[in-house]
Amino acid sequence: MRQPCRAAESLLPAALLLLTLLLSAACGSRLPESDFESRPPAPTTGGGEPIRIGIVTGATSPVGGGALTGPRDGAQAYFAALNARGGVDGRRVEVFTCDDGGSGVGNNQCVHELVDDKRVFALVATTALDYAGAARVSRAGVPDIGGQPLGPAYDTYPHLYGIYGSSAPRTGDEPGWNGVLTGGTEVYRWFRREHGARTAAVVAYNQAASAAYARLVERGLEAEGYRVVTEQVDFALPNYRAVAADLREQGVDVVFDALDTHGNAQLCEAMDAVGVSVTAKVTNVQNWNENVPRDFKDAPRCRNALWVTGASRNYDETAHPAVREFRDAMAAHVKGTPLSQWALEGWAAAMWFTDAARSCTKTGLTRACVETFLNRPEPYTARGLLLPVVFERLPEPPKTRHTCLSVARWQDGRGWVTQGGDMDENCATVPQLGYRP
Structure with missing residues (x-):
């Protein structure tokens, strides 16, 4: 029997680790988590209230202003188009962005602002050179959906769902299997x-x-x-x-x-x-x-x-209807922004969250319900924009x-x-x- 095709989850994110590693000296130190006041997670939203979403991006990182902003731009284009169509079951998506500057200090500050102050329901399309706040996001139970794996966080922590999926246990202790990725x-x-x-x-x-x-x-x-x-x-x-x-x-x-x-x-x-x-x-x-x-x-x-x-x-495969939809929305809602593969993946991340949220129509929108969708055994493809994405938690590396x-x-x-x-x-x-x- 033919094995199911799926995304190349490991080598490609490893390629993306390069910018993080090359620029690690410029990324600064991490603030201790005790510097932040601990607050409870946001309550279940309802009654037509906007759904609050956070996007963390190293917009002013050492690699240059436009290097990491593609996922943010794609996600914003998706949510703008979604709101123009009535949002999620009539509820508008309210997007809060935060520039972490490409540093661990800035990332912790962004996590504090979005999770504790803005009390966002979820993060989407995170693009962080130094995801220093990942443990805090996971501990707060905030789903982080479709982030770019520029470091090992998405193969380490529960509640974090990288755009390419993961087979790792994600217990929060070490990346991968006892510190080993594949x-x-x-x-x-x-x-x-x-x-x-x-x-x-x-x-x-x-x-x-x-x-x-x-x-x-x-x-x-x-x-x-x-x-x-x-x-x-x-x-x-x-x-x-x-x-x-x-x-x-x-x-x-x-x-x-x-x-x-x-x-x-x-x-x-x-x-x-x-x-x-x-x-x-x-x-x-x-x-x-x-x-x-x-x-x-x-x-x-x-x-x-x-x-x-x-x-x-x-993203130049314009014969595909989902690609055309992405490009039309980029032209309409983030005019002048260069097209890129990362922007398309940010769009797919926002779609992923939206599909997960819509799966909760009957039961009510909760983080637990959203994560049930993310953890389902059926691979996710974002209408054919992504190779099949799953989260397996294998006991041993394949x-x-x-x-x-x-x-x-x-x-x-x-x-x-x-x-x-x-x-x-x-x-x-x-x-x-x-x-x-």
């Missing part, structure tokens, strides 16, 4: 299977977190039979030309990296300058947006070799998993073009590699 090799399998890639390069900074993530990528590539070329860039005085020259000398087919967006752009410029031609320069979901022509303006050849992989439907993959390639004049067919059929059973976040 990552799959589906991305590397895909490029090897579809394009015959055999030699892969991994480019990282000479910085501990970047190097650690690069080692995880190397392990995955080796497990899929690649010859792996490792390249290191000096974080303070990078020499991308030297790296690019070696990529050409080594005959690399595909390039992965543990760099930020600026480093990616510089590497691409160097690759164009020395004439490197590769099957794919694989970037991460943060770069899956319409700013590619601006961010990679000086690297036209490398720009058109950019590929992205993820666990949600390509050794293999049947996962599916959304793949797109940038093409000037066309944007992000879906590759490999429909994401729901773009699947493989791959090994799961353990790592400590």
Whole structure:
């Protein structure tokens, strides 16, 4: 019997850990939770009162103003469109946003403001570089729905539901299974299977977190039979030309990296300058947006070799009705905001909350009822925008998993073009590699 397809929950969030790790020194310290007054959770809402929702975003984080705001923008567009249609069973959704500045201190302050002062019913589309307030959110029993897993919180705490799902026990003690998470090799399998890639390069900074993530990528590539070329860039005085020259000398087919967006752009410029031609320069979901022509303006050849992989439907796949609905709402309610994959995932997170809330029509809207919907065994897909998402709480880490993959390639004049067919059929059973976040 064919195994059910589902999202690649582990490796892709591991890719998103990179920005957190690279910028950890800039994120500040954490306030002790005793600095906040403890208050009881918000009561059950009823009688046509607005439903209060909180969104935490690192809008002014060290990675730049627009780097983390996509999920917030997508969620706001969804709730604005929802309210225009009458809300949830006639009840308007009232959205409160908080900018945590990308720091643990700021995150704790946002949690205090939203959970204790505003007494929001739930959080939606959280995007926190340092989710220092996660334990407090969980302890208060506030559902956090569809957050971006930029750290291990969504594989650690109950009441937190990351956008890609989780198989971990989530007891609140340690991430994953006694501090171990797993990552799959589906991305590397895909490029090897579809394009015959055999030699892969991994480019990282000479910085501990970047190097650690690069080692995880190397392990995955080796497990899929690649010859792996490792390249290191000096974080303070990078020499991308030297790296690019070696990529050409080594005959690399595909390039992965543990760099930020600026480093990616510089590497691409160097690759164009020395004439490197590769099957794919694989970037991460943060770069899956319409700013590619601006961010990679000086690297036209490398720009058109950019590929992205993820666990949600390509926002440029306009033939899909749910994608069209998302794009129309973005144009109507958050005008001038760049389209991005993260915005689409924020939209899906808001839809997820709304579907959960509507499931409580007969019994009354309570947090327990909402979480019953989130924990149901049936996978959630947000009308086909997400690969199937479930929360399993497996007693042991899986050794293999049947996962599916959304793949797109940038093409000037066309944007992000879906590759490999429909994401729901773009699947493989791959090994799961353990790592400590």
